[in-house]
Amino acid sequence: MAVVSRSWPALLVCLLLAPAHADWSGDVGVELRGFWQSPVDPRQHNLGASVYLAPEYYSDWDEGDQRLVFAPFARLDQHDSERSHFDLREFYWRKSYAGAELAVGLRKVFWGVTESRHLVDIINQTDFVENLDTEDKLGQPMVSLRLIRDWGNLEFFVLPYFRERTFAGVEGRPRVLLPVDTDNPVYESGAEEQHVDWAVRWSHFIGDFDVGLAHFSGTARDPRLLPRFSPSAPLSLVPHYDQLEQTSLDLQATKGDWLWKLELATGERLRDRFTAAVAGFERTLYGVFESPADLGLIVEYQFDDRAATFTPFQNDVALGGRLAFNDTQSSELLLVSGIDLDNQGRFTSIEGSRRIGQNYKASIELRIFSSIPAGDPFAELRNDDYLELVFARFF
Amino acid sequence: MKRYSLTRNALIALLAVAAAGTVTGQTAEEKGLEIAKEVEARDQGFGDTSSVLTMILRNRHGQEVTRQMKSRALEVPDDGDKSMIIFEDPADVKGTALLTFSHKVDDDDQWLYLPALKRVKRISSSNKSGPFMGSEFAYEDLSSQEIEKYTYRFVRDENIDGEDYFLIERFPVDKKSGYTRQLVWIDQAEYRVRKIDFYDRKESHLKTLVLDNYRLYLDQFWRPLRMEMVNHQTGKSTELIWSEYTFRNGFEDSDFNRNALQKAR
Numbered sequence: 001m002a003v004v005s006r007s008w009p010a011l012l013v014c015l016l017l018a019p020a021h022a023d024w025s026g027d028v029g030v031e032l033r034g035f036w037q038s039p040v041d042p043r044q045h046n047l048g049a050s051v052y053l054a055p056e057y058y059s060d061w062d063e064g065d066q067r068l069v070f071a072p073f074a075r076l077d078q079h080d081s082e083r084s085h086f087d088l089r090e091f092y093w094r095k096s097y098a099g100a101e102l103a104v105g106l107r108k109v110f111w112g113v114t115e116s117r118h119l120v121d122i123i124n125q126t127d128f129v130e131n132l133d134t135e136d137k138l139g140q141p142m143v144s145l146r147l148i149r150d151w152g153n154l155e156f157f158v159l160p161y162f163r164e165r166t167f168a169g170v171e172g173r174p175r176v177l178l179p180v181d182t183d184n185p186v187y188e189s190g191a192e193e194q195h196v197d198w199a200v201r202w203s204h205f206i207g208d209f210d211v212g213l214a215h216f217s218g219t220a221r222d223p224r225l226l227p228r229f230s231p232s233a234p235l236s237l238v239p240h241y242d243q244l245e246q247t248s249l250d251l252q253a254t255k256g257d258w259l260w261k262l263e264l265a266t267g268e269r270l271r272d273r274f275t276a277a278v279a280g281f282e283r284t285l286y287g288v289f290e291s292p293a294d295l296g297l298i299v300e301y302q303f304d305d306r307a308a309t310f311t312p313f314q315n316d317v318a319l320g321g322r323l324a325f326n327d328t329q330s331s332e333l334l335l336v337s338g339i340d341l342d343n344q345g346r347f348t349s350i351e352g353s354r355r356i357g358q359n360y361k362a363s364i365e366l367r368i369f370s371s372i373p374a375g376d377p378f379a380e381l382r383n384d385d386y387l388e389l390v391f392a393r394f395f
Numbered sequence: 396m397k398r399y400s401l402t403r404n405a406l407i408a409l410l411a412v413a414a415a416g417t418v419t420g421q422t423a424e425e426k427g428l429e430i431a432k433e434v435e436a437r438d439q440g441f442g443d444t445s446s447v448l449t450m451i452l453r454n455r456h457g458q459e460v461t462r463q464m465k466s467r468a469l470e471v472p473d474d475g476d477k478s479m480i481i482f483e484d485p486a487d488v489k490g491t492a493l494l495t496f497s498h499k500v501d502d503d504d505q506w507l508y509l510p511a512l513k514r515v516k517r518i519s520s521s522n523k524s525g526p527f528m529g530s531e532f533a534y535e536d537l538s539s540q541e542i543e544k545y546t547y548r549f550v551r552d553e554n555i556d557g558e559d560y561f562l563i564e565r566f567p568v569d570k571k572s573g574y575t576r577q578l579v580w581i582d583q584a585e586y587r588v589r590k591i592d593f594y595d596r597k598e599s600h601l602k603t604l605v606l607d608n609y610r611l612y613l614d615q616f617w618r619p620l621r622m623e624m625v626n627h628q629t630g631k632s633t634e635l636i637w638s639e640y641t642f643r644n645g646f647e648d649s650d651f652n653r654n655a656l657q658k659a660r
Contacts, residue, residue: 021660025486025489027486027487060660096658101654108513110515113516113517135512146654148649153653153654203653205504205517205653210517254519256502256519256521257519257521257522258519259517259518284519284522286521286522286524286525286571287524287525292525292526326526326529328452328454328460330488358461358486359485359486359487361487392487394485394486394487394489
């Protein structure tokens with residue numbers, strides 16, 4: 001025992017003074033969001049500012065076989081108390097062995113190949129107050145073991161604690177008509193957020209094909225939002241987190257300028273079997289408009305046999321174009337339009353970014369909800385078209 | 396004495412005949428290929444390399460921006476090399492990494508790691524002529540220079556500033572190449588590529604690449620520590636400077652896969 005307790009300070013000194021490689025990096029930025037339609041709720045605002053800080057530290061030792069990663073995130077929002085939040089995106093230790101990797105802590109893990117919907121990406125909870133695109137994630141507590149073999153990677157996850165989805169607060173925009181009461185979630189499992197989830201995934205590449213096969217068992221990341229009628233509290237939506245069994249496949253074939261993509265998920269939730277898919281392609285045209293720019297054309301079809309309380313993507317198509325200018329400022333423009341084939345509701349998104357000087361970056365984002373009929377999950381967002389400007393410094 | 400002199404003359408005559416034989420018995424295409432093969436042969440067996448690459452991009456007004464990346468390569472017998480490029484600067488692309496399995500004839504296999512999303516993305520490698528990182532270097536200029544990627548033709552010997560060069564012409568096999576042909580100057584002393592003129596699809600002189608500051612590693616492998624590409628049509632140029640070059644680091648296949656890509660720093 002004495003040896004152990006004496007070696008701890010020594011280990012700490014080693015970590016702090018003589019790591020083989022260690023580095024701080026990250027970004028800090030200012031964001032402005034403007035909404036030009038009147039808010040549905042008079043407590044909401046048409047213009048809002050916020051600032052964020054996202055540093056990242058890593059330290060390697062043991063000849064690079066061990067690594068500590070620490071990546072906190074904080075945002076301060078002018079109006080929305082829910083959007084002002086702090087999270088540990090990553091805070092984990094990882095050890096590499098011959099043919100294996102063990103990681104313990106809060107991590108982010110991405111699965112999938114498609115662009116318009118991340119159907120099979122299920123390990124992390126979405127930090128929904130950050131962006132509607134579901135690409136911002138909360139750090140997920142886990143123990144994971146990856147086996148690296150000739151026949152691919154096999155990775156096991158034990159997820160001992162559930163993170164609730166974040167939602168815009170009373171003054172926040174964009175948000176659905178009623179505020180979401182994140183303080184009183186309803187769980188199907190009696191263990192609530194302590195339910196231990198698990199997942200396993202095999203991934204490999206064979207020639208032009210990249211393939212992933214996975215199973216997840218545990219608390220669904222995407223809650224159903226159901227109204228709660230209570231005499232003592234104002235009307236609000238309550239997130240219901242069901243138990244979910246989901247098996248998924250993601251597949252990409254890279255054939256010259258064409259990327260063919262498929263994500264497929266099937267499983268059981270509330271004793272109902274469901275099937276969902278995203279399938280499509282991205283084709284890149286090089287050197288368009290007599291310039292060095294590349295234009296990627298994206299077409300993806302989305303299918304889901306679940307009801308609208310689960311997902312808005314029952315029968316939708318997403319069309320997009322990604323323009324990479326290939327200039328020294330790495331200028332990019334991405335336009336995606338999602339069309340609901342059942343009710344012709346449309347969601348359009350434009351994202352652009354450009355580096356300024358060596359360490360700054362300006363981004364613009366435009367989201368437009370148009371001709372969305374009542375009853376569609378997006379209908380309550382129809383007054384929440386917005387333009388967002390972000391100016392960030394990277395270090 | 397006389398006998399010696401005869402032998403000497405005979406030897407000279409024999410050498411002259413042999414030399415004439417090489418010229419007449421070998422086509423310009425064969426000689427061009429032979430030189431290219433010798434360039435490649437002299438680089439066989441390097442094992443692996445690690446280096447730091449600084450890229451300086453200049454516009455026609457002389458304004459500069461710099462990029463920095465780490466580069467690792469693993470020699471693969473009978474196929475193209477495996478390589479990994481880890482971007483360090485500018486800061487917004489820090490941690491982004493590119494893994495390439497190059498092939499002699501087929502398109503390379505490429506994966507890009509996007510650290511913000513923790514996403515490994517298989518990308519199309521068929522963009523040969525596009526600019527790398529907004530520079531004057533196209534992807535095909537920086538990819539593994541395999542013999543099979545071109546056909547060759549010997550043009551002539553040249554003597555520039557007292558040094559002897561082979562001038563060969565090479566023609567990209569890939570239809571997606573941005574070039575019709577390249578003129579390549581190779582020094583006869585060490586078979587090092589010293590200069591390349593690039594001709595675009597319209598047959599006009601597009602770019603010139605100069606490779607210098609050659610340094611010898613492990614007593615066998617020459618590496619240019621500086622390359623400068625000048626685009627004659629835009630007036631822009633890109634300078635590449637290598638440092639911290641190390642050979643035989645003991646890299647293995649497992650240092651060049653999708654797992655290594657996600658961990659690369």
